[in-house]
Amino acid sequence: MIRPKRKVRVAGLHRRQRLRARRASVRSNNGSSRRARAGLRTSRGLSRRRAAVRAKRSGAPAQEPAERQQAHLQYLAAVKNFEVGLRHLQKQNYEKSREIFEKLASSAADEVANRARTYLRMCERKLGRAGSLPKTAAEYYDLGVAQLNARNLDSAIEHLSKADRLGPNQDHVQYALAAAHTLLGNVEAALGHLKSAIALRRANRFLACKDEDFQSLVDDPRFRRLLRSEAT
Secondary structure, eight states, X not given: OOOOOOOOOHHHHHHHHHHHHHHHHHHHHHHHHHHHHHHHHHHHHHHHHHHHHHHHHHTOOOOOOHHHHHHHHHHHHHXXXXXXXXXXXXXXXXXXXXXXXXXXXTOSOHHHHHHHHHHHHHHHHHTTOOOOOOOSHHHHHHHHHXXXXXXXXXXXXHHHHHHHHHSOSOHHHHHHHHHHHHHHTOHHXXXXXXXXXXXXXXXXXXXXXXXXXXXXXXXXXXXXXXXHSOOO
């Protein structure tokens, strides 16, 4: 018996084809939407990176939090005021320099505040006012360097020598003593302290080569040998 052929349900087939086509279209559209959103995020990221690169190439400063920018501006202002106070000190205008250093002593910039307190003590001594006396080697060293910068050489050597006694064998103290004795014309003492400073830290040899405080020794063969020789 020959079985009749199964009739093909054309209408149902068409519906299934349309349904498959619709699903494929939805998947395609969803994929396109996801790619579009991803492309937007990528585009934004690229824009930010490109903007950062352009800022770096142009030398523009990177964006920082407002607090950090404010602290940086305060530090720059404190340094500028410190330099003004130092110029008044070098002109022996102790009252004006004392006024500036007194304000800077309470600055939020710790480095500037510490230096300002050292110079403040020196101004107060010059003005005959009772100030806190240095107690440690570091305090005597800071005060000695302040006197050295103000070209009060006898006082600088006095304070630096006290720093050396309280904390011996410190290269920065030896170096400062060498500079002070050089400016005062004590060549033998200057060479002795410089030799000690180089022996304790070789980098002091290179500092002395460029330091204007040792300008008067450049023609001294002992000074030249000291800078050429290896530290022992």
